Amino acid sequence: MVVTLPGVQEWSAGGDAFTFRPGSRIVVDAAHADRLLADARTLAADLTAALLVPEIGVHQGPPQNAVPGDLLLTLGGNDPRLGAEGYELAVGAVLRISAPQPAGVYWGGRTAVQLLRGSTNLPGGRVRDWPRYPMRAMLINNATKHFGLSWWENQIRDLSYQKFNELLIYVDGVGSTRDELIKINELGQRYHVTIVPQLNMPGHMDQVLPARPEFQLREQNGNRRPNALDLSNDAARAWALGLIEDHIGLFDGPWWHLGADEYPHWGPIDDYPQLAEYGRRRHGPQANGWDTFTGFIMDAHEVIRRHGKKMRVWNDMQRTFPKVVKLDPEIVVEHWNSTHGGSVTVSQFVARGHGLVNCHDDFLYHVGGRNPDGTQRPKSDARRIYETLRVGDFQGAEDLPDDHPKLLGIRLSQFNDPPIELHESNEATAAGLFETYRAVGQLAWGSPRPQARWTDLRGAVYGLGRAPGYRHVPTLPTGPGPGVARDGYEKMTFFATRVDGKIEHGWQYTPGNGPWRRDTVGGVKGGGVVGNPVTVRDINGRLRYLARTRNGTLEHGCQYSPGTGPWEYDELGSGLTGSPGMVLDAAGRLCFLARRSNGGLLFGRERVAGSGGPFELTEVGNASAAGDAALALDVQGRLVFFARRSNGKLLHGWRTAALVGGSWDFAEMGTDVAGDPGIALDTSGKLCFLARRADGQLLHGWQRTPGNGPWEFTQLGSAVAGDPAVLLDVAGRLTYFVRRDNGRLLHGWQTRPGLGPWDQAELSGDLTGDPGVHLDHVGRSVFFVRADNGRIRHGWQGSPGQGPWGYTELGNDILDL
DSSP states (O other), rough: OOOOOSOSSSEEOSSSSEEOOOTOOEEEEEEGGGHHHHHHHHHHHHHHHHHHHOOOOEEEEEEGOOTTTOEEEEEOOOTTTTTTTTTTEEEEEEEEEESSHHHHHHHHHHHHHHHOOOOOSSSSEEEOOSSSEEEEEEEOOOOOSSOOOOHHHHHHHHHHHOOOOOEEEEETOOOOOHHHHHHHHHHHHHTTTTEEEEEEEESSTTSTTTOOOOGGEEESOOOOEEEEEEOOOOOHHHHHHHHHHHHHGGSSSSEEEOOHHHHHHHSSSOOOOOHHHHHHHHHHHHHOOOHHHHHHHHHHHHHHEEEOOOEEEESSSSSSSOOSSOOOOTSEEEOOOOOOOTTHHHHHHHHHHOOOOOOOOOTTTEEEHHHHHTBBOOEEEOOHHHHHHOOTTTTSOOOOTTTTTTEEEEEEEOOOSGGGGGGHHHHHHHHHHHHHHHHHHHHHOOOOOSSSSSSHHHHHHHOOOSOTTTOOOOOOOOOOSSEEEOOSSSSSEEEBTTTTOOOOEEEEEETTEEEEEEEEOOOOOSSBBOOOOEEEEEETTTTTEEEEEETSSSEEEEEEETTTTEEEEEEEOSSSEEEEEEEETTTEEEEEEETTTEEEEEEEESSTTTOOOOEEEEEEEEEEEESSSSSEOOOOOOOOEEEETTTSSSEEESSSSSSOOOOEEEEEEEEOOOSEEEEETTTTSSSEEEEEEETTTEEEEEEEETTEEEEEEEEEEEOSSOEEEEOTTTSSOOOEEEBBTTTEEEEEEEEEEEEEEEEEOOOSSSSSOOOOEOOTTOOOOOEEEEEEEEEEEEEEEEEEEEEEEEEEESSOOOOOO
C-alpha cells in the first residue's frame, strides 16, 4: 500500500484492485446526500487538482450505481472504535468510503487523495482508520503580522491534508477585518478545520488596549501597562467582556480561547495591591489578587457559555495561589510551560478534572523571523518531533500516558515576535512549517508511524507534497547570468559555475545584509558543470537548480530542507547544450526547457509539486532553436517560452491549456535577433520580452492585451553586447539589465508602470558575463554578474525602486560563459 501522512491505523490486503480511469466519478449515496454532498464536491475538486485530470463529476444515487473506477461515499456502520471522525476505506473495483459521521467520510477522502496521488492503481484491501486525539491543532500568530486570505486558504488546505482539525487565530490580529475573519471561518468549514478564535485577556492586549488608557493596569509608581487590563476596574472588565460578545458570533466552532497568560507580565500579581483589594471586595476576605484574576476568567467563561461554547486558557498563569475562586473543570488547559513558581502541575490539572492539550514549547513552538543579532529565531524541528516527542510528554517533569482520557491532543504554535522589521515573509513562514505539519500531524492522529526514522519518511513527505490546490507565488526567469533566488529564510543567494566544474553558492548572513557566506556545491554529475545554473525556490521553500554538464546532461540540485543543506543531486536528459529555462507551473511543479545539440527542445516536469522528482520528459513538438529558451507562465497560468532561431527570428511557444490537456502552439516574431531573450510580465499581466539584435539594440515586444496578441514592438538601448535580464521592479515598472560592448552594465526602466518612455543609466563596469537579477526581501532590485577578474559583481539599490547603487565582489574562479 502507498504510504499516507498521517499513516492509517489498520490496513488489511485482499480483494479486487482499484484503478482510477478517465470518467471516474464521485458517487454520493443518495440516502445521505444532504450530509455528504458538500464534502463530495471538495473531494472532487481536490482529486482533480491532485491528479491533474479533467473535472471529476459528482453524482447522487444508490450505492449500486457506482461502477468500477468510481469512489463511493456513504454513511453507516456501528463500529464504536471509529467514533465521530473515523472511517473505513474499502479498496476494490469501486473505492468505498464509509463512516458513522460525515467528518469521517471527509478524512477518508483525504486518505484517498494521497493514495491516488501516489498511484492511480491501488491493490485491493481495507483501511480502518480513526484519530487517537480529538484536538489536532495549529496556532498561527496573526496578532502582530497580517496574512492575506490566499495564504490562509493555503494553510487551511495543507492542515486538512494532514488531518489537523483546528486552527487558532487572533480576532484582533494586525490588519484583520470582520469580513476576512468570516471568510477564514468559511474556509475552515469547507476543509473540516474548526477555527478557534482567540482574544487575549487580561494580558497581551497589545492590539486593543493601548487606545483605552483608562482601562490599563496601573503600577505602584503610577505608570500604566498598555497591554494589561485593570481587573480592579469594573468598567474595564465589562469593556473587555464586550469584545468577546462582539466577535464570538463570527465563528461556528464550539470553542473560544481567552489566552489568560503572562498577566500582567509573567505573573507578579502580588505587585498590584489594587487587585488584592478588588478580590476581597468581590470574593470575600480570604481572597487575594490571584482570585481577582481567576474570577475574571470565570466571568469570561460565563459569557462564552451563554453562547453555547466552551473556553480554553494557557496554563502558565494557573498557579496554586488563589484562595477562593476555582477554575471550572470544563475549561480546557493548553499546557506549554511549567517553569514558574507555584505552577499547577499536570497531575493537579487532571485531578481537578481539566482536559489538557500539549503545547510543549521545547518542541511545538515555531518562531518566525530573526533576532536582533541576525540569527534565526528558534524553528520547529520535524525530525526531533517525529522521533522523540510523545503526545503525553509535557514540558517539565510530569508526563501522562498517551492514552490518558484527559489528554485531548496536541498543538503546534507559530509566533511572530516584535520588532516587525525582523519578521520573515509569509512565504518563508509557510516554507518553514511544511515538514513540521507532517511530523505533528502524524503525532496528533496517533496511528503507527509509517517509518521509524524521519529521514526514511522524507521521500513520502515530499512525494505526497502540498495539499491539492495549494497556490504558490509565481516565479519568473532571473536572467541569463548566475542563478539568483531568495532562499527559505528570504536571504539572497546566487549560483555561478566555477572553472573547476563545481558551483559557487553564496548567501547573505541575514536578509538584505552581509557578510556573505559561500560554499561549493554540485559538479558531481556528468563530468562537472559547464553551463550557467538556473535557480528557483520551489513550492516547499527549497532551493533548486539545473545546470548543464560536460556530458550534455542536466545536474539537478535540491536542498534537503528550506534554507539549508545538505544538497541532493540527480541527472536529467541527454544530448543537451546551452542553459535551460526553468519555472514553476500553475500547480507548483518545477518545469524546464532545455535545448538539444540538434536544436530540438526537451521539456521536463516533476510529477508532484516540490517533490524533487521523478520528472516526466517529452520533446516539444517539432520546435527547433539556435539559442536558449526563456520559460515563464503567462497571466492565464500557461507555460510560454521564447528562443532564438537560426533565421534570426524568435520562436514563441505556449501551452494551449494551463494544466489539463492542451498542446504546444508556436509562432515566429521579430527580425535580426542575435541573442537569447529575457521575459517578464508587466504590471497589467502582459507578456513582454527583450532580445539583443545584430545592430546592438534591444528588440522589445509586448502583448497588446494580457495573455493574447497581437504583439507590438519597439527598440531600446544601444551598443548592447550581452543578453538581457528583465525584472518587474517594486514600483511595477519593467526594468532590464544588459552588458554593453564597453563592459558596463546598462540599466533601463519604464518611467511609468506599463508605459514608456524608457530611461536608462550605466552601472558597474569591467564585466564579462550576463546578469542574473531579482528583488530582495524588501523589494530592492539586485544583480549578480561575472567581472573580468573572475569574481561575481553584486549590485543593489539603496532603497526599493531607486538608487544610489551599492556594489561588492563575491566568490572566486567563476567560469567565463
